[in-house]
Amino acid sequence: MAYHLLQHDRKGARLLGDAVSHALQTIKHCQRCNTFTELDVCERCASPRRDASLLCVVETPIDMNMMEQTQSFQGLYYVLMGKISPLDGIGPREIGLDRLMSRALDSVVREVILATNFTNEGEATAHYITAMLAAKGVGVTRIARGVPVGGELEYVDSGTLAQALRERKAYGG
Amino acid sequence: MAYHLLQHDRKGARLLGDAVSHALQTIKHCQRCNTFTELDVCERCASPRRDASLLCVVETPIDMNMMEQTQSFQGLYYVLMGKISPLDGIGPREIGLDRLMSRALDSVVREVILATNFTNEGEATAHYITAMLAAKGVGVTRIARGVPVGGELEYVDSGTLAQALRERKAYGG
Numbered sequence: 001m002a003y004h005l006l007q008h009d010r011k012g013a014r015l016l017g018d019a020v021s022h023a024l025q026t027i028k029h030c031q032r033c034n035t036f037t038e039l040d041v042c043e044r045c046a047s048p049r050r051d052a053s054l055l056c057v058v059e060t061p062i063d064m065n066m067m068e069q070t071q072s073f074q075g076l077y078y079v080l081m082g083k084i085s086p087l088d089g090i091g092p093r094e095i096g097l098d099r100l101m102s103r104a105l106d107s108v109v110r111e112v113i114l115a116t117n118f119t120n121e122g123e124a125t126a127h128y129i130t131a132m133l134a135a136k137g138v139g140v141t142r143i144a145r146g147v148p149v150g151g152e153l154e155y156v157d158s159g160t161l162a163q164a165l166r167e168r169k170a171y172g173g
Numbered sequence: 174m175a176y177h178l179l180q181h182d183r184k185g186a187r188l189l190g191d192a193v194s195h196a197l198q199t200i201k202h203c204q205r206c207n208t209f210t211e212l213d214v215c216e217r218c219a220s221p222r223r224d225a226s227l228l229c230v231v232e233t234p235i236d237m238n239m240m241e242q243t244q245s246f247q248g249l250y251y252v253l254m255g256k257i258s259p260l261d262g263i264g265p266r267e268i269g270l271d272r273l274m275s276r277a278l279d280s281v282v283r284e285v286i287l288a289t290n291f292t293n294e295g296e297a298t299a300h301y302i303t304a305m306l307a308a309k310g311v312g313v314t315r316i317a318r319g320v321p322v323g324g325e326l327e328y329v330d331s332g333t334l335a336q337a338l339r340e341r342k343a344y345g346g
Contacts, residue, residue, distance in 0.1 A: 147318055151292075
């Protein structure tokens with residue numbers, strides 16, 4: 001892309017440079033949910049229509065967008081902007097879990113929904129947050145693991161199937 | 174394959190033909206779980222090591238093999254050999270749900286685990302079986318729907334994510 005811009009589109013290159021500089025100057029982290037925003041508190045956190053008693057913890061702003069696209073979540077978010085990954089030297093301090101703690105313990109939040117990925121790092125992060133929130137009077141839930149919607153057993157890996165079996169639930173039809 | 178056998182491997186063709194004929198003559202359905210077997214009652218159903226109080230309902234023998242590969246199920250199976258599919262004219266009678274009923278209500282089975290696919294037909298089948306078993310004193314459970322093990326929110330479809338959110342559960346770390 002760099003070669004193309006330098007060779008064929010120097011005007012475009014200047015626009016891109018300006019846009020990146022502008023973004024660097026104006027975009028910061030929301031003081032409440034930690035996502036990218038140009039405001040001190042992002043529009044979502046400031047909205048009176050969201051249910052402030054539900055706090056969904058995700059790893060990245062992209063994950064937050066995925067949750068929003070389901071159109072089935074009316075609560076608020078906290079974006080970790082990372083995940084605990086000891087192998088990369090990233091611990092609870094590096095991703096600022098203390099900020100999440102003060103956010104979650106604002107006495108309005110009743111339930112923290114852990115929506116970190118089902119990777120090793122995401123699971124470790126979920127475990128750590130749960131341990132920090134234990135006995136603080138806030139409910140902690142985890143989004144469900146299992147067979148995807150539309151999924152056929154024949155094409156599901158056996159780890160997922162074992163988990164789906166372990167986490168089976170009473171069925172009302 | 175047919176052309177290849179006729180042209181290059183007539184001996185193989187005869188072996189294949191004999192094998193298919195032999196299979197047709199000897200392979201039948203297990204009287205208990207309905208899967209393919211050469212015996213009246215298949216080895217799995219006859220095994221004293223399986224937990225006869227758990228009955229897992231699957232659509233096909235392949236699905237049963239998938240469940241077995243998880244190595245986390247010690248109960249018995251019932252193989253529907255199909256699924257309810259009104260558009261194809263396949264209803265409860267065509268897949269012999271009455272046989273499943275008599276199997277499930279043998280007073281040894283305590284829990285019927287529905288492991289039909291999460292497709293429209295699989296869900297319809299699960300609903301129908303649940304309705305038939307309602308108030309018969311047998312617990313009915315469904316394997317979990319949700320985000321696959323190892324899954325990242327970014328790559329999961331929104332229907333699955335919405336479901337995972339709806340079916341979130343208390344998390345103990």
